[in-house]
Amino acid sequence: MAKARVIITLKKTIMDAQGQTAENALHNLGYRGVSNLRIGKVVEMELDGAPKEQLSAQLDKMCRELLANPIIEDFQFEIED
């Protein structure tokens, strides 16, 4: 049983309206030092049933097929035993 964490973020060239709104709100609360705030998704899961060395390829496929939208999003993941 391995644990995996996937981080999915909008590509840098895509405007992040949600992140911009949160950044403005933080500025209004007095946190002036915040910049380039971006909001993405994190997907945590447990993986079983495949040899460890295949999990990475499987997870990459899962991201491309369902979890992320590769047209507008980047993703990165880490797997730990």
Add this chain to the structure above:
Amino acid sequence: MAKARVIITLKKTIMDAQGQTAENALHNLGYRGVSNLRIGKVVEMELDGAPKEQLSAQLDKMCRELLANPIIEDFQFEIED
């Protein structure tokens, strides 16, 4: 200028309908080995204007005040130079 990443997830006791839906969809696509899938948010930002040693306390406050909902969500963050 420091970079920070905040991971915000629903508390374990809160049902994650979005995560459950994604897990079911992955099962239907043939990824039977996936379990306990949970979906959360990741917030990435740059921080400036405070001494490095104060950034952690400031970020904790930002999470409690705006970024996370501490009643139903857990958060963790890391800061790198």
